[in-house]
Amino acid sequence: MTPFLVIVALAVALPWAAVPAARRLAGxxxxxxxxxxxxxxxxLLAGGTVAALVGLFHVPFLAALEHLPLERVAADWPAVVPVSGAAGALLAAQALRLALVARRRRALLSRAWRLTGEGTAEGDVLVVPGEEAEAFALPRHRGRRARVVVSEGMLKALGPSERAxxxxxxxxxxxxxxxxxxxxxxxxxxxxPALARLGSALEFHLERWADEAAAAAVGDRRLAAAAIARAALADSAGAGGHGAGVRGAGVRGAGVRGRRFLSVSTGPVPRRVQALLEPEPAGPRGRGPRAAAAGLLAAVAVSALLTLGLPYGLHEYVEHTVRAIVGP
Known part of the structure; x- marks a missing residue:
């Protein structure tokens, strides 16, 4: 039974090693x-973890398919019930956390739409009253089309080209x-839990993606850099205010694990501005990207192989138990 437990342990522990490789490759x-x-x-890493726990949880049930009493299985592997129960408890905890995260995100989106109800629509832009300088992307929700939400304070802080x-x-x-x-x-x-570190990295790269799209839209990387810096400064200057904008109502800071809506002011702004002052990023070159990609692909491949190996490991376990109990 030891090889099977090793497979499960590796599948569950692998994300801790794969996350640094993924962050390195993304950079x-x-x-x-x-x-x-x-x-x-x-x-992929989350799927491998779930598959490992599901396989472990089903060990007693697979033994039952061979018409083996649980007592006889437990005699051959005394830890079968505790280990299977622990896997089931972890799966239940994961399901609960998934439901809570999904509910929190939906509640945040609904609250944001309610608090922007007084805004004035101008095409796909929704201008909300308030002196606080804020702007963010508000996804579609319950039939309402997606909007770019911007406060009157942010519009006053930026010139026409910077607004673009x-x-x-x-x-x-x-x-x-x-x-x-x-x-x-x-x-x-x-x-x-190891995958939480991918969230902060993703947030930065999503902002960089939008930065590059904005620079391409206006055709001036320096203008884009200056506009993002000015918007971030205006946003941070009003962070402690108590205006009537969306942030004043407590939505901007109420995201999942404290994360805000995707906004021009999100993430390490100095790094983003510096990137815009440099040439447009090209595809990866050199040994560094290849090594990082190889590390990530190896981790994902191992996770996939371990996940695929679980059915074989389970089958071998049941066959071993049958032979131990009823003979060859």
Whole structure:
């Protein structure tokens, strides 16, 4: 039974080793590819963890398919019931966390839409009253189309060309459905705690993706960098205020695990501005990206092999138990 337990243990522990490789690879890729790499890694690693726990939980039931009494199975492997029960408890906890994360995100979105009810629509832009400088992408919800939410205070803080950058940035979030990628990684983190570190990395790369889209839309990387810096400064200057905007009502800071809506002011702004002052990022080159990609692919491949090996391990366990009890 030891090889089977080793397979399960590796499948559950592997994300701790794979997450650093995924973050390293993302740092060497252009923003869009980095975002997809992080999301894909989160899904695959979370899936491997769930598969391992499901396999472990089903050991007694598979033995029952061979018409073996649980007492006889437990005599051959005394830990079968505690281990299976622990796997079931972890699966139940994961299901509960998934439900809570999904509910929290839906509640946050509903609250944001309620608090922007007094806004004035101008195309896909929703201007909300308030002196606080804030802007963010608000995904569609219950039949209401997605909007770029911007406060009157933010519009006053930016010039016409800078507003164009701001709108292009938030539209890139909506058109790229970045909120979906963010939700996927949040849900994956509810399955395995190691995957929570992918969330902060994804947030940064999603903002960089939108930054590059805004720079391409206005055709001026320096203008985009200046606009993002000015919007972030205006946003932070009003962070302690008590205006009537969305943040004043407590929504901007009420995201899952404290995460805000995707916004031009989210993430390490100095790094984003510096990236815009440099040439447009190209595809990965050199040994560094190849090594990081190889490390991540190896971790994901091992996770997939371990997951695929679970049915074989379970089958071998049942066959071993049958031989031990009834003879060859």
């Amino acid at each position: 060497l890729l252009p923003p869009r590819e980095a975002s997809w790499a992080l999301t894909g890694a989160a899904v 950058v701001l709108f292009a940035h938030e539209r890139a979030h909506l058109h790229g459905r970045h909120h979906v990628l963010s939700a996927v990684v949040d849900l994956a983190a509810a399955v395995h």
